[in-house]
Amino acid sequence: MRHLLPVLLLLGACGVESADEAASWDAPEADAAEALRVAPRYGGCGDTTMYAANANDTTAIFFQLPGLVQAAQAAGSPRRFSVALPHPAVSITYEEGRRLTSSTCVGMPPFPGPTVNQTYDISGGQLSVIATPTPGGGADVQLSLQSPTFVQVRPGGAGVAFALAGSIDIPATGVGFYPP
Numbered sequence: 001m002r003h004l005l006p007v008l009l010l011l012g013a014c015g016v017e018s019a020d021e022a023a024s025w026d027a028p029e030a031d032a033a034e035a036l037r038v039a040p041r042y043g044g045c046g047d048t049t050m051y052a053a054n055a056n057d058t059t060a061i062f063f064q065l066p067g068l069v070q071a072a073q074a075a076g077s078p079r080r081f082s083v084a085l086p087h088p089a090v091s092i093t094y095e096e097g098r099r100l101t102s103s104t105c106v107g108m109p110p111f112p113g114p115t116v117n118q119t120y121d122i123s124g125g126q127l128s129v130i131a132t133p134t135p136g137g138g139a140d141v142q143l144s145l146q147s148p149t150f151v152q153v154r155p156g157g158a159g160v161a162f163a164l165a166g167s168i169d170i171p172a173t174g175v176g177f178y179p180p
Contacts, residue, residue: 040053040054040055041053041054041055041057041060041101042170042171042173043101043104043105043173044105044141044170044173044174044175045104045105045175045176046069046105046175046176046177047066047067047068047069047070047175047176047177048063048064048065048066048067048068048069048131048139048141048175048176049062049063049064049104049105049175050062050063050064050065050141050143050170050173050175051063051100051101051104052168052170053100053101057098057099057100057101057102058096058097058098058100059094059095059096059100060094060095060100060101061092061093061094061095061145061148061168062091062092062093062095062104063090063091063092063143063145063170064090064091064092065089065090065091065129065141066089067089068129068131068139068141068175069131069133069137069138069139069141069175069176069177071131072131072132072133072139073133073137073138073139073176075133076133077133078130078131078132078133079129079130079131080128080129080130080131081128081129082126082127082128082129083126083127084125084126085122085123085124085125085126085127085145085148086121086122086123086124087127090122090127092121092122092127092145092148093119093120093121093122093150094119094120094122094148094150095116095118095119095120096116096117096118097114097115097116097117097118098114098115098117099112099113099114099115100114100116101114102114118152119152120150120151120152120160120162121150121151121152122148122149122150123149123150123151123161124147124148124149124163125145125146125147125148125149126145126146126147127143127144127145127146128143128144128146129141129142129143129144130142130172132172134174134176136176137176137177138174138175138176138177139174139175139176140172140173140174140175141170141172141173141175142169142170142171142172142173143169143170144167144168144169144170145167145168145169146166146167147163147164147165147166147167148163148164148168149161149162149163149164150162150163
């Protein structure tokens with residue numbers, strides 16, 4: 001019992017943080033998230049999966065807009081639209097980890113594949129898209145995500161949220177299903 005007394009005294013001297021304070025330690029580093037604004041790594045495939053990542057591939061945003069290429073091809077002209085987020089037709093996630101984009105847009109994942117430490121879902125912001133059809137069944141898609149906010153939902157309902165000022169832009173990137 002005598003050995004527990006110093007531990008109990010130390011615990012009493014430590015400040016106990018609230019659940020919100022504890023959760024704030026898990027929010028992404030501002031520098032890591034802001035590095036996506038000038039993302040040196042970006043790409044896309046299918047109808048329509050796109051990503052933007054930092055140079056080390058340790059933070060990335062993934063976009064999925066199913067049917068976008070098909071709509072641009074059917075129209076035969078550029079399709080432009082803007083939606084408030086979150087939107088049921090659009091999936092956008094922010095991830096932290098290692099080699100995050102290593103298995104995006106490949107038929108079989110390379111080894112070693114990505115290691116995802118944290119995932120956050122889009123909870124606000126505005127998405128602007130321009131999809132220009134290209135010969136052969138694809139489209140050049142340009143995305144701009146303005147003032148995005150993200151939330152990480154945890155078991156029990158508590159989650160960490162963060163916002164990015166400004167926008168994250170992916171320049172015109174070829175996506176679509178092309179014949180072999």
